Amino acid sequence: MRNIDQLLDDLIPPSDYQHRNGFSNAHILLSLTENEKKEVERNLIEMLEKTDDGLIGETLAIMKSTDSLPTLKKRLNSAESPTSKIIWATFINEIKDGDEEMKLIALNELDEVTEKYSQILIFHYLSRFMDSRINEKIRGFINHKDYLTAYNARTSLGIDTSEVIKREQIKDGVGTKKWWQIWK
Numbered sequence: 001m002r003n004i005d006q007l008l009d010d011l012i013p014p015s016d017y018q019h020r021n022g023f024s025n026a027h028i029l030l031s032l033t034e035n036e037k038k039e040v041e042r043n044l045i046e047m048l049e050k051t052d053d054g055l056i057g058e059t060l061a062i063m064k065s066t067d068s069l070p071t072l073k074k075r076l077n078s079a080e081s082p083t084s085k086i087i088w089a090t091f092i093n094e095i096k097d098g099d100e101e102m103k104l105i106a107l108n109e110l111d112e113v114t115e116k117y118s119q120i121l122i123f124h125y126l127s128r129f130m131d132s133r134i135n136e137k138i139r140g141f142i143n144h145k146d147y148l149t150a151y152n153a154r155t156s157l158g159i160d161t162s163e164v165i166k167r168e169q170i171k172d173g174v175g176t177k178k179w180w181q182i183w184k
Contacts, residue, residue: 082112
């Protein structure tokens with residue numbers, strides 16, 4: 001059995017851009033023995049009791065940890081922002097392979113997410129519910145005037161983005177922007 005503390009450090013790196021940008025721990029989870037899984041799960045639940053680190057919740061969701069559901073529910077109930085509520089509801093929904101209560105929470109909280117960058121983030125969590133009502137709400141953003149909003153709504157639903165990219169490149173009928181100029 002590998003050192004559990006080292007496994008936990010590998011699974012949950014420091015919460016900063018340098019350590020988490022593009023990070024995935026799925027390959028580590030797949031390599032765990034049954035005993036390691038049990039020990040890691042127990043430790044992650046304990047960690048989640050003390051911190052609201054979403055990567056811990058995501059890891060437990062990947063592990064389908066039904067033992068973590070009470071702790072995840074606590075995190076959901078203590079979440080103040082609609083974005084956080086949707087994220088925690090996503091993890092619970094995934095562990096349960098679908099949960100109508102979590103879908104309704106996500107559906108209702110989506111209307112409260114008005115800040116652009118929160119919307120962009122949340123589209124990808126919302127699409128994981130695989131619910132037609134939620135997807136229809138996301139679909140309402142696929143032609144949004146803001147490029148990043150439209151682009152992320154489309155990618156979260158698996159819709160081709162070439163139309164929105166072209167629209168942005170020819171914005172205001174003033175020539176074609178280069179791809180690196182789209183965000184200006």
